[in-house]
Amino acid sequence: MSTSLMANYGRFDLTFARGEGSYLYTAEGERYLDFGCGIGVTSLGHAHPHVVAALEAQSTQLWHVSNLYHIPPQARLAERLAAASFADRVLFCNSGAEAMECALKLARIYQTSRGAAERYRAITFRNAFHGRTLATIAAGGQAKHLKGFEPAVDAFDQVELGDLDATRAAIGDETAAIVVEPVQGEGGVYPASDEFLQGLRALCDEAGLVLIFDEVQCGVGRTGKLFAHEWAGVAPDIMGLAKALGNGFPIGACLAREEVAAAMVPGSHGTTFGGNPLACAVGNAVLDVVLAEGFLDKVQETSARLTERLAAIAGNKSVYAGVRGRGLMLGLECVVPNMDLLGALRAEKVLALPADGNVLRMLPPLNIGEAEIDEACEALERACAQVAT
Numbered sequence: 001m002s003t004s005l006m007a008n009y010g011r012f013d014l015t016f017a018r019g020e021g022s023y024l025y026t027a028e029g030e031r032y033l034d035f036g037c038g039i040g041v042t043s044l045g046h047a048h049p050h051v052v053a054a055l056e057a058q059s060t061q062l063w064h065v066s067n068l069y070h071i072p073p074q075a076r077l078a079e080r081l082a083a084a085s086f087a088d089r090v091l092f093c094n095s096g097a098e099a100m101e102c103a104l105k106l107a108r109i110y111q112t113s114r115g116a117a118e119r120y121r122a123i124t125f126r127n128a129f130h131g132r133t134l135a136t137i138a139a140g141g142q143a144k145h146l147k148g149f150e151p152a153v154d155a156f157d158q159v160e161l162g163d164l165d166a167t168r169a170a171i172g173d174e175t176a177a178i179v180v181e182p183v184q185g186e187g188g189v190y191p192a193s194d195e196f197l198q199g200l201r202a203l204c205d206e207a208g209l210v211l212i213f214d215e216v217q218c219g220v221g222r223t224g225k226l227f228a229h230e231w232a233g234v235a236p237d238i239m240g241l242a243k244a245l246g247n248g249f250p251i252g253a254c255l256a257r258e259e260v261a262a263a264m265v266p267g268s269h270g271t272t273f274g275g276n277p278l279a280c281a282v283g284n285a286v287l288d289v290v291l292a293e294g295f296l297d298k299v300q301e302t303s304a305r306l307t308e309r310l311a312a313i314a315g316n317k318s319v320y321a322g323v324r325g326r327g328l329m330l331g332l333e334c335v336v337p338n339m340d341l342l343g344a345l346r347a348e349k350v351l352a353l354p355a356d357g358n359v360l361r362m363l364p365p366l367n368i369g370e371a372e373i374d375e376a377c378e379a380l381e382r383a384c385a386q387v388a389t
């Protein structure tokens with residue numbers, strides 16, 4: 001514990017020295033199965049050889065040049081993300097919050113560019129999480145994140161996730177955009193229904209609004225599709241990515257379709273580190289793995305197997321009532337306090353995450369095998385027996 005660090009994090013009394021695949025090791029050599037992946041970041045596991053090789057190769061060539069110059073690994077990553085998505089253009093940054101800030105700024109400058117400068121507000125949803133900058137805590141609208149940081153940026157109107165009528169009613173003359181996580185992560189692992197996402201697309205088309213998907217947590221393969229919104233068969237106008245895109249190397253991205261992206265002109269927006277050669281070399285290596293033939297199909301199979309096991313372990317439902325989520329983004333609806341179950345699981349050397357609404361969240365590596373599923377589920381059974389007594 002360091003008293004030189006600001007006290008903004010509550011930390012578990014646990015320190016890791018090394019990671020390999022799905023496992024983390026303490027300095028004493030104790031091994032933990034990592035079903036949190038940071039928070040959905042190291043989706044390919046720790047020290048993935050292909051990703052390590054890409055970082056090492058780039059590190060001997062070029063670490064940084066300003067965005068005043070062309071950066072080939074950045075251009076290549078943008079081309080590949082655009083080719084694999086609804087988007088035509090990409091702006092790179094360094095985190096999820098920045099990706100969402102960029103998305104919000106882009107929505108405004110786009111509305112301005114089409115003569116609707118009065119449209120600056122965005123509709124967001126209860127339990128949302130979009131980051132910790134001043135704008136994104138206001139977008140999330142959660143009292144616990146806003147407390148002490150008021151006044152909140154006054155640009156957001158919040159409604160219940162899934163309530164299309166309330167969303168329609170919240171649209172006003174000043175509304176520029178609707179922002180939604182296709183699967184809410186921090187808020188408790190709540191997938192938006194396909195019908196709801198389709199409904200939002202229709203509302204945006206009718207009212208001339210920009211549809212923004214926050215796929216910072218659910219994107220890059222987490223749900224068994226490259227992007228979670230593919231399940232619903234609808235495309236946004238703008239999308240934020242971060243977490244798993246760098247498998248642990250900081251990188252964020254804001255993707256948009258051409259008409260919207262065209263509002264950004266030289267000088268509109270920028271960041272010193274965004275699109276850094278090291279980050280983009282790693283991002284390209286991550287895409288090599290995630291876009292490889294059969295990878296996402298395997299994620300879906302793994303998801304089905306794990307979800308079935310987790311549902312069975314719920315048993316008489318005295319510890320958790322069931323499991324929800326999509327792909328390998330799963331939430332156990334706890335009956336006991338979620339932190340008790342998380343602690344008991346940690347004592348069994350398996351790491352998971354909490355989420356709001358008394359949920360235990362599992363974001364395992366996308367490439368786990370049957371042995372790791374067995375190990376996690378056996379540990380969970382013992383942890384459940386522990387907290388049930």
Ligand SMILES: *Cc1c(COP(=O)(O)O)cnc(C)c1O
Pocket residue numbers: 094095096097098100129130131132181185186214215216217218242243
């Ligand atoms: C983590 C997260 C963010 C914020 O990302 P940071 O990298 O922590 O800034 C934004 N949106 C969602 C959905 C997230 O899960």
